[in-house]
Amino acid sequence: MTVGTAFHPRTSALNQHLQWRAWSGFFAASAYHDSHVIEYNAIREAAALIDVSPLFKYELRGPDAVRLVDRLIVRDASKLVPGRVLYTPWCDEHGKVLDDGTIHRLEDEGAAQVIRWTAADPQIRWLRMNAHGLDVEVRDVSDSVAAVALQGPLSRAVLEAATGTSFADLGYFRRRTATLAGIPIDVSRTGYTGDLGYELWIPAERAVEAWDALVAAGAPYRLRPAGMLALDVVRLEAGLILIEVDYTSAVHSHIPGQNYSPYEIGLGRLVDLGSGDFIGRRALVAELAAGGPARRLVGLDIEWPDIEALYAAQGLAPSAPPIVSRSPVPVFAAGRQVGRVTSTGWSPILKKMLGLGSVAFAHARTGTRLDMEWTVEARRGTVAARVVDLPFFDPARKRA
Amino acid sequence: MAQRYDAVIIGGGHNGLTTAAYLARAGWRTLVLEKRDMLGGATTSDEVVPGYTFSVLSYVVSLLRPEIIRDLELAKHGLEILPLDGTFTPLHGDFLWRRDDHAATMREIRRWSATDADAYEEYGQLMADMARFIKPILGMVPPDPTSVDPRDWLGVLGLGRDFARLPERQQAAFIGLMTMSAADFLDQWFETEPLKATMSASGIIGTFLGVRSPGTAYVLLHHYMGEIDGAFRAWGLHKGGTGAISAAIASAARAHGAEIRTGAGVSRVRLSPARDRATGVVLENGEEIAAGVVISSADVRRTFLQLLEPRVLPADFEAQVRRFKFRGSSGKVNLALDALPSFTTNPGGTEYLRGAVSISPSLEHMERAYDEAKYGRFSRRPYVDIVIPSLVDPSVAPPGKHVMSCFVQYAPYNLAEGPADWDNQKEAFGNAVIDLVSEFAPNLEDVIVEKQVVSPLDMEREWGLTEGNIFHGELSLEQLFFSRPIPGWARYRTPIRDYWMCGSSTHPGGGIMGANGRLAALELLKSGTPKVA
Numbered sequence: 014m015t016v017g018t019a020f021h022p023r024t025s026a027l028n029q030h031l032q033w034r035a036w037s038g039f040f041a042a043s044a045y046h047d048s049h050v051i052e053y054n055a056i057r058e059a060a061a062l063i064d065v066s067p068l069f070k071y072e073l074r075g076p077d078a079v080r081l082v083d084r085l086i087v088r089d090a091s092k093l094v095p096g097r098v099l100y101t102p103w104c105d106e107h108g109k110v111l112d113d114g115t116i117h118r119l120e121d122e123g124a125a126q127v128i129r130w131t132a133a134d135p136q137i138r139w140l141r142m143n144a145h146g147l148d149v150e151v152r153d154v155s156d157s158v159a160a161v162a163l164q165g166p167l168s169r170a171v172l173e174a175a176t177g178t179s180f181a182d183l184g185y186f187r188r189r190t191a192t193l194a195g196i197p198i199d200v201s202r203t204g205y206t207g208d209l210g211y212e213l214w215i216p217a218e219r220a221v222e223a224w225d226a227l228v229a230a231g232a233p234y235r236l237r238p239a240g241m242l243a244l245d246v247v248r249l250e251a252g253l254i255l256i257e258v259d260y261t262s263a264v265h266s267h268i269p270g271q272n273y274s275p276y277e278i279g280l281g282r283l284v285d286l287g288s289g290d291f292i293g294r295r296a297l298v299a300e301l302a303a304g305g306p307a308r309r310l311v312g313l314d315i316e317w318p319d320i321e322a323l324y325a326a327q328g329l330a331p332s333a334p335p336i337v338s339r340s341p342v343p344v345f346a347a348g349r350q351v352g353r354v355t356s357t358g359w360s361p362i363l364k365k366m367l368g369l370g371s372v373a374f375a376h377a378r379t380g381t382r383l384d385m386e387w388t389v390e391a392r393r394g395t396v397a398a399r400v401v402d403l404p405f406f407d408p409a410r411k412r413a
Numbered sequence: 414m415a416q417r418y419d420a421v422i423i424g425g426g427h428n429g430l431t432t433a434a435y436l437a438r439a440g441w442r443t444l445v446l447e448k449r450d451m452l453g454g455a456t457t458s459d460e461v462v463p464g465y466t467f468s469v470l471s472y473v474v475s476l477l478r479p480e481i482i483r484d485l486e487l488a489k490h491g492l493e494i495l496p497l498d499g500t501f502t503p504l505h506g507d508f509l510w511r512r513d514d515h516a517a518t519m520r521e522i523r524r525w526s527a528t529d530a531d532a533y534e535e536y537g538q539l540m541a542d543m544a545r546f547i548k549p550i551l552g553m554v555p556p557d558p559t560s561v562d563p564r565d566w567l568g569v570l571g572l573g574r575d576f577a578r579l580p581e582r583q584q585a586a587f588i589g590l591m592t593m594s595a596a597d598f599l600d601q602w603f604e605t606e607p608l609k610a611t612m613s614a615s616g617i618i619g620t621f622l623g624v625r626s627p628g629t630a631y632v633l634l635h636h637y638m639g640e641i642d643g644a645f646r647a648w649g650l651h652k653g654g655t656g657a658i659s660a661a662i663a664s665a666a667r668a669h670g671a672e673i674r675t676g677a678g679v680s681r682v683r684l685s686p687a688r689d690r691a692t693g694v695v696l697e698n699g700e701e702i703a704a705g706v707v708i709s710s711a712d713v714r715r716t717f718l719q720l721l722e723p724r725v726l727p728a729d730f731e732a733q734v735r736r737f738k739f740r741g742s743s744g745k746v747n748l749a750l751d752a753l754p755s756f757t758t759n760p761g762g763t764e765y766l767r768g769a770v771s772i773s774p775s776l777e778h779m780e781r782a783y784d785e786a787k788y789g790r791f792s793r794r795p796y797v798d799i800v801i802p803s804l805v806d807p808s809v810a811p812p813g814k815h816v817m818s819c820f821v822q823y824a825p826y827n828l829a830e831g832p833a834d835w836d837n838q839k840e841a842f843g844n845a846v847i848d849l850v851s852e853f854a855p856n857l858e859d860v861i862v863e864k865q866v867v868s869p870l871d872m873e874r875e876w877g878l879t880e881g882n883i884f885h886g887e888l889s890l891e892q893l894f895f896s897r898p899i900p901g902w903a904r905y906r907t908p909i910r911d912y913w914m915c916g917s918s919t920h921p922g923g924g925i926m927g928a929n930g931r932l933a934a935l936e937l938l939k940s941g942t943p944k945v946a
Contacts, residue, residue, distance in 0.1 A: 030514075046764075047498070047512060047513045047514035047517070048496075048498065048513045048514070050496055051496065051498070051513075051767075054495050054496060054805065057493070058493065058495055058652055058805070058806055058807075058808070059806075059807050167807060170812070232813070233807075233812035233813030234807050234812055235804065235805070235807045317479070317483070318480075329545075330541065330544075330545040361494075361496075362488050362493055362494075363482075363488045364479045364482040364483060364488065365483060406488070
């Protein structure tokens with residue numbers, strides 16, 4: 014049975030059309046308002062609250078907590094000093110990605126290092142299995158920690174108003190503790206929107222109080238709750254991949270083609286092969302030595318005039334579905350299929366149709382023109398799609 | 414003379430800047446000369462009251478061509494259009510609220526009239542089909558009606574063919590749209606007064622016509638053109654006000670190498686000794702700038718009667734320029750507010766204020782507003798189109814405060830006492846607007862921090878909009894398509910060689926579309942005019 018998150022007493026009252034989807038067994042609002050575009054707009058122009066409590070959250074505690082992180086992630090964990098956050102994928106021993114998430118180093122408690130590990134899928138078995146021989150305790154805190162993303166150009170103003178302290182000094186991918194309406198919370202400068210934003214980690218039993226304090230502080234800044242439909246649009250614009258949509262976790266893959274290395278999903282820049290061993294390292298070294306993987310993640314700029322033409326051919330006005338499609342669609346080069354587009358959606362800010370896809374290396378270079386399948390009234394056609402650099406949209410305020 | 418350009422553009426409004434961006438993108442050495450210290454022309458925003466940014470004149474954007482946004486990569490240059498959804502029509506003791514939720518809107522209309530709700534669905538379907546039929550015109554250079562070159566007519570032939578293929582019912586509706594008044598056209602469909610009145614408003618904006626004047630029905634269709642693009646959305650606000658649109662286009666133009674000078678008013682166009690060709694411009698300070706092509710984004714009267722020396726134009730052409738109708742009919746009242754206005758009868762919350770608020774209770778209200786204008790008086794009880802951009806874009810007001818834009822019709826340029834009397838009547842005009850809105854939202858006067866009233870005379874003096882017409886000339890049928898601005902001269906050229914036009918007086922007319930500027934540039938690039946600099 015689907016259950017509510019710690020914010021449910023508030024989010025359920027706000028969900029005007031009872032539009033929910035299930036996220037890891039929790040109710041997650043698809044949209045709260047008449048249209049999710051208003052919420053998209055809040056993320057890009059003002060500030061939005063997104064309930065991300067369904068994320069899996071683990072606490073790693075002990076003198077070897079960072080060593081456990083180092084053993085698992087593809088990045089160099091020595092950078093993970095207190096106050097830092099790393100975004101990273103982690104792999105199985107074949108170098109195939111299990112999941113991706115953010116890893117937060119909290120303040121040490123005596124000799125114990127403390128880590129908050131977030132993930133899309135359950136990881137407790139993987140974490141505990143690999144903690145063998147290390148002095149670290151792994152606890153699942155998914156239910157005791159509520160999480161809300163406060164995102165948008167005015168998110169800092171809202172956060173400062175709500176906490177009464179300045180966040181001007183909290184850099185991109187940094188975190189620190191704060192007090193919100195008397196509630197001790199943790200704030201990280203992270204998010205899934207490609208915009209200025211924060212994620213707030215809140216004791217679940219006080220989640221509603223925290224929500225109310227944020228809403229009150231946010232009113233003058235036009236803060237709105239935002240659901241998953243709006244989040245999907247901004248993450249596509251930001252070129253951020255989604256597990257089980259743009260790639261399959263090695264845990265869930267049935268065939269080799271469903272396995273992805275970090276190099277195949279645009280995360281190769283994070284892989285640090287030089288700073289010690291981690292699970293999957295040997296396989297990734299071998300993969301690179303063999304010339305790298307055969308397919309790559311690409312951003313696609315899909316030709317709108319071609320889409321218009323497909324509609325016109327049937328006497329219809331063009332229409333762009335306002336939500337991101339997660340149905341994979343084939344892409345072609347010279348009539349031969351060379352990959353698939355896994356996320357497709359209209360960017361209101363760029364006035365462009367965008368896609369994230371996985372295509373053969375030979376066709377992944379920036380500027381390459383591909384043809385993508387496009388169906389109108391159940392009639393198949395193709396439209397041009399050009400490979401472009403990611404992210405599609407990258408405002409300076411994200412890091413500023 | 415040290416400087417020489419391929420093209421000099423007179424006026425740095427959104428169309429002039431668009432032309433400049435396209436020419437610079439094609440490698441032309443391009444210079445834009447703007448008379449004011451601020452770019453944007455009528456597409457301008459200004460922090461008139463400290464902390465409060467007003468979109469001083471134009472206030473919404475609906476038809477900014479998506480191809481321009483893509484071609485010039487305007488998003489990269491700061492373009493951010495925010496949706497403006499729904500229309501709230503306040504009444505005494507009731508309201509009509511159409512919103513961005515189809516089912517809720519149908520339920521609301523059904524509350525007034527069950528048959529109107531059904532008709533609304535059918536009407537929307539028909540208008541969308543019509544708009545799809547007519548929309549290609551926006552991206553098309555109108556043919557010269559005297560031309561025998563079949564290529565010029567291909568686009569129009571396509572339209573003719575499409576028209577012949579339309580179902581009979583749509584053909585009939587189209588002819589109705591072309592000939593009827595907005596009120597008569599809507600009367601065929603609906604019985605709910607506030608619904609008809611609010612819908613009729615789009616037929617009269619920027620014209621000196623009333624909702625019962627024939628020909629106004631056609632303009633209703635324009636309302637649907639944005640809508641059929643689905644994701645492009647019908648109506649929007651620009652982040653930071655409409656001036657930020659001009660800023661984005663200017664930034665794109667500069668990125669392509671165009672030069673832009675402000676505080677550089679042009680006094681006249683320099684002509685060849687034979688006075689049949691433009692060779693550059695002379696600035697108000699006497700500076701001369703040589704150019705292969707001069708392009709004016711000013712309105713047609715300024716372009717031909719002020720910027721050219723007398724008697725260089727063919728007499729019949731000049732006569733037609735003089736006959737081109739401006740007849741400005743609207744004013745603006747911009748308010749800085751301490752708090753939101755509260756309408757006496759409202760559906761609760763503040764969402765209803767997020768779209769447009771339309772003071773249009775009945776067709777009679779609309780027509781009576783026009784009656785006064787006909788005899789040279791501003792409407793005591795006008796039609797007012799209100800938006801509160803700070804509800805969607807908090808950047809335009811201090812936290813928790815608001816800006817409110819009131820577009821008001823009618824404010825006839827030609828007052829009975831003459832246009833100059835606007836300076837005496839402006840205060841009363843502003844007060845009439847505030848009094849009327851206060852009838853529906855009594856707290857309004859208490860929350861006003863500051864007000865700015867813009868009369869049609871101000872528009873003419875400050876922004877060079879002849880007779881205060883916001884569209885550089887009325888958008889009436891006889892002044893559209895191949896008759897805009899002058900029959901036979903709809904292709905951005907003029908009787909003077911190398912003197913071109915690109916402003917809103919040209920096809921397809923006014924509004925923040927940019928289509929005029931883009932089409933003019935593309936036509937110029939296609940014309941074989943050589944680069945010279």
